[in-house]
Amino acid sequence: MDKLQLPTLEDVARQAQVSTATVSRCLSRPETVKDTTRERVMQIVSELGYTPNFGAQAMVARRTNTIGAVIPTMDNAIFAKGLQAFQEEISKQGANLLVASSSYRKDLEEKQIRSLIARGVDGLLLIGDDRDEEIYAYLEKRQIPFVLAWNYREASSRTYVGFNNFQASYDMAKLVVEYGHTHIAMIAGITEGNDRALDRLAGAGEALIDSGLPRDNFTVTESKYDFDAAGNAFEKISGLGRPPTAIICGNDVLAVGAILRAKTLGIRVPQDISITGFDDIEISTIVEPGVTTVHVPHRRMGTSAASVLFKALQEQKTRSRKFETHIVKRQSLCAPSGPP
Amino acid sequence: MDKLQLPTLEDVARQAQVSTATVSRCLSRPETVKDTTRERVMQIVSELGYTPNFGAQAMVARRTNTIGAVIPTMDNAIFAKGLQAFQEEISKQGANLLVASSSYRKDLEEKQIRSLIARGVDGLLLIGDDRDEEIYAYLEKRQIPFVLAWNYREASSRTYVGFNNFQASYDMAKLVVEYGHTHIAMIAGITEGNDRALDRLAGAGEALIDSGLPRDNFTVTESKYDFDAAGNAFEKISGLGRPPTAIICGNDVLAVGAILRAKTLGIRVPQDISITGFDDIEISTIVEPGVTTVHVPHRRMGTSAASVLFKALQEQKTRSRKFETHIVKRQSLCAPSGPP
DNA sequence: TTGTAGGCGTTATCAG
DNA sequence: CTGATAACGCCTACAA
Numbered sequence: 001m002d003k004l005q006l007p008t009l010e011d012v013a014r015q016a017q018v019s020t021a022t023v024s025r026c027l028s029r030p031e032t033v034k035d036t037t038r039e040r041v042m043q044i045v046s047e048l049g050y051t052p053n054f055g056a057q058a059m060v061a062r063r064t065n066t067i068g069a070v071i072p073t074m075d076n077a078i079f080a081k082g083l084q085a086f087q088e089e090i091s092k093q094g095a096n097l098l099v100a101s102s103s104y105r106k107d108l109e110e111k112q113i114r115s116l117i118a119r120g121v122d123g124l125l126l127i128g129d130d131r132d133e134e135i136y137a138y139l140e141k142r143q144i145p146f147v148l149a150w151n152y153r154e155a156s157s158r159t160y161v162g163f164n165n166f167q168a169s170y171d172m173a174k175l176v177v178e179y180g181h182t183h184i185a186m187i188a189g190i191t192e193g194n195d196r197a198l199d200r201l202a203g204a205g206e207a208l209i210d211s212g213l214p215r216d217n218f219t220v221t222e223s224k225y226d227f228d229a230a231g232n233a234f235e236k237i238s239g240l241g242r243p244p245t246a247i248i249c250g251n252d253v254l255a256v257g258a259i260l261r262a263k264t265l266g267i268r269v270p271q272d273i274s275i276t277g278f279d280d281i282e283i284s285t286i287v288e289p290g291v292t293t294v295h296v297p298h299r300r301m302g303t304s305a306a307s308v309l310f311k312a313l314q315e316q317k318t319r320s321r322k323f324e325t326h327i328v329k330r331q332s333l334c335a336p337s338g339p340p
Numbered sequence: 341m342d343k344l345q346l347p348t349l350e351d352v353a354r355q356a357q358v359s360t361a362t363v364s365r366c367l368s369r370p371e372t373v374k375d376t377t378r379e380r381v382m383q384i385v386s387e388l389g390y391t392p393n394f395g396a397q398a399m400v401a402r403r404t405n406t407i408g409a410v411i412p413t414m415d416n417a418i419f420a421k422g423l424q425a426f427q428e429e430i431s432k433q434g435a436n437l438l439v440a441s442s443s444y445r446k447d448l449e450e451k452q453i454r455s456l457i458a459r460g461v462d463g464l465l466l467i468g469d470d471r472d473e474e475i476y477a478y479l480e481k482r483q484i485p486f487v488l489a490w491n492y493r494e495a496s497s498r499t500y501v502g503f504n505n506f507q508a509s510y511d512m513a514k515l516v517v518e519y520g521h522t523h524i525a526m527i528a529g530i531t532e533g534n535d536r537a538l539d540r541l542a543g544a545g546e547a548l549i550d551s552g553l554p555r556d557n558f559t560v561t562e563s564k565y566d567f568d569a570a571g572n573a574f575e576k577i578s579g580l581g582r583p584p585t586a587i588i589c590g591n592d593v594l595a596v597g598a599i600l601r602a603k604t605l606g607i608r609v610p611q612d613i614s615i616t617g618f619d620d621i622e623i624s625t626i627v628e629p630g631v632t633t634v635h636v637p638h639r640r641m642g643t644s645a646a647s648v649l650f651k652a653l654q655e656q657k658t659r660s661r662k663f664e665t666h667i668v669k670r671q672s673l674c675a676p677s678g679p680p
Numbered sequence: 681t682t683g684t685a686g687g688c689g690t691t692a693t694c695a696g
Numbered sequence: 697c698t699g700a701t702a703a704c705g706c707c708t709a710c711a712a
Contacts, residue, residue, distance in 0.1 A: 009705065018683085019682065022682060049478075051458050052706070054395075056705035060687085075421050077415075080415055084441065100436065112431070115431075117391075358699085361698070364692090365698085368690095374698090395689080396688070400703080
C-alpha cells in the first residue's frame with residue numbers, strides 16, 4: 001500500500017494564497033508576518049493538519065532535536081530511574097530521546113553508539129567511561145557532544161555527571177572494618193568493560209589494605225547482576241574453609257541475591273554473616289534484613305545529565321557535575337559475632 | 341561554532357571518480373556495481389568515514405527506521421522489562437527506538453504521541469487503550485501502524501499484544517473467595533485513563549458479585565503506584581470498623597506497599613489479613629511473606645509487540661496476540677482465621 | 681511584508 | 697554497468 005500523501009508546505013501555501021516562504025515563516029518566526037496573513041495561513045495549517053516533514057527539516061537544519069542514550073539495560077532499576085528522569089528533562093526541552101542498550105557488552109555498545117550517530121542524534125548520554133579510545137576519537141571527530149554518567153573523575157577532559165564509585169566503595173569497606181570485620185569477601189559485578197564495577201572493587205580493596213588487613217583476608221568473586229548468580233557466588237563463599245564474616249556486594253541486586261540465598265541455606269544475616277550493597281534501590285528496603293548500602297541520587301543524575309547535555313548543545317562547552325553519595329545503615333551489617 | 345562539515349555522497353564520488361549515483365548504489369545494492377569500481381568506492385567511503393545523511397535519507401525514503409514507544413513510566417519494573425525486550429527486538433531488526441513517557445496522564449500521552457509522529461516514527465507502541473477517539477483518528481489518518489500492549493480485547497479492530505486484565509483479576513478474586521474470605525477490599529491503581537487498572541478493578545468486582553457476596557463486603561480504594569501511598573490506603577482500610585480479611589491489590593507495588601505498612605503497624609500478613617498482587621515482578625518474591633500474584637510475561641510481550649509492529653510495517657496488516665497469565669501462589673494469601 | 685530561487689544530501693528513473 | 701538529472705520538503709538569503 002502506498003504511504004499516505006501528507007500535506008506539504010506547498011499545499012498550505014497554495015490554499016492560503018501565499019508563498020511557501022511565508023508559510024514557513026508563520027511557523028518558525030510568526031512575528032515577521034502580518035497578522036491577517038498569519039491567521040489565514042495558520043487556519044489552513046490546522047485545517048490540513050500540516051506537520052513539517054521531519055527529514056526535510058533535519059536536513060536543512062542540520063540537527064534532529066534528538067538525544068541518544070546508550071545504557072547497559074533498562075532492566076536495572078538504577079538505569080530505569082535515571083533514564084526516566086533524563087527523558088523527562090529531554091522532553092521538557094522539546095527534544096526526543098533515542099534509547100539503545102548494550103547488555104554490558106563493549107562491542108554492542110560501540111555498535112549502538114554508531115547507530116545512534118548515524119541516526120543523527122545531536123548529543124549522547126553514555127554510562128561510565130570504559131570504552132575504546134577509538135570511539136572517543138569518533139565522537140570527537142563528529143563533534144557530537146556527550147556526557148558520561150554514573151561515574152565521575154576528578155582530572156579529566158571529558159564531561160562526567162556522576163559520583164565517585166571508588167570513594168563510595170572505599171568508605172563502605174572502611175565502615176565494614178570499623179564494625180570489626182577482619183575476614184571479608186566481595187561479590188563484585190563483572191568488571192570487564194564496566195568502570196563502575198571496577199572502581200567499586202578497587203575502592204573496597206584499597207580500603208582493606210589501608211586498614212592493614214592481610215591480602216589473604218579478602219577474597220573476590222565476580223558475578224552477573226542477577227539474584228541467582230549472586231546466590232551462587234554467595235554459596236561458594238560461604239562454603240569456604242574459613243568463610244568471611246562480611247560480604248561487600250557491588251550493588252544491591254547482588255546483595256539481595258546473596259541474602260535470599262543465605263535464607264535458603266539457613267545462614268542468618270547479619271548474625272552469621274554481614275552483607276552490604278550499593279545503589280540504594282527499592283529492593284534493599286524490602287528484603288529482610290534491610291540492606292546497608294550506598295545511596296545514589298539516580299534521578300537527579302539523570303535530570304542533570306540532560307541539562308548538562310543541553311548546555312553543551314547551546315554553548316559548545318560542558319562542565320562535569322559531581323554528586324555526593326552517603327551510606328544508609330540498615331540491618332544487614334553488624335559487628336561479627338565472636339568465634340562460636 | 342560551526343557544525344562539522346561531514347563528507348557527502350558527492351565528496352566520495354569526486355574522490356572515487358564516479359557519479360553520486362554509483363556511490364549510492366555501492367551502498368544500497370552493491371551487486372549492481374562492477375567489483376573493481378565498488379572496491380574503489382568503498383575504499384574512499386571508509387577513508388572519509390562517510391555515513392549517509394539521516395535527514396536526506398529519511399526524506400527520500402519516506403521512512404525513518406524508527407519506532408516510537410509511549411509508556412507511563414520506565415520507573416515501574418513491568419514497563420522497564422517490557423521496553424527493554426521491545427528495544428532489543430527493534431535493534432535486532434536494524435531499527436531504533438524513540439521513548440517517551442506519559443506519567444499515566446492522558447494529556448501528556450497525547451502530546452508525546454504527536455511529538456513522536458512529528459519526529460517521523462514508522463510505528464508506535466502504546467500501553468492500553470483508554471485514550472480519546474481523536475487520537476486514534478489521528479493515527480488512522482496518518483496511517484501510522486501501532487500496537488496496544490499490556491491489555492487485550494477479544495472483539496476489536498485494533499491490534500493488541502497483551503493479556504486479559506479483567507479475566508486475570510477475576511480469577512484472582514475468585515481464588516480469594518475460595519480461600520473463604522467474605523469481607524474483601526481492593527487497593528486499585530488510579531483508574532482514570534488507565535484501562536488496565538480499571539479492568540482489574542472490574543474483574544475483581546464481578547468475581548465477588550458472581551460469588552454471591554453482598555456489595556457492602558467489598559470496599560475499594562484507589563492509590564498511586566508507590567509504597568507510601570499504598571501503605572496509606574492499607575492503613576485506612578485496616579482501621580475500618582470491620583476490616584476485611586483480604587485485600588486484593590491492583591499490582592505488586594501496591595501489594596508490597598501494603599505489606600510493608602502492615603509490618604510497621606504490627607499487623608500480620610497473612611494471619612491477620614491476606615494480600616494479593618498482580619504482575620509478578622521481583623519485589624513480590626523478595627518481600628516477606630512472598631506475594632501471591634498474577635504472573636505476566638512482560639518480556640515476551642515486549643518482544644512480541646515489536647514483531648507484530650514489524651509485520652505491520654511490512655505487510656500492512658496486523659494480528660493481535662494474546663498472552664496467558666497464571667496465578668503464582670506464595671504466602672501472602674491464606675484462609676481467614678475465625679473470629680477471635 | 682512577501683515572493684523568488686537556490687541548495688541541503690539521497691535515491692530513483694532513464695538514457696547511454 | 698554507469699552517469700545525468702529530477703524529485704523529496706523545507707529553509708533562507710536576497711529581491712521586490
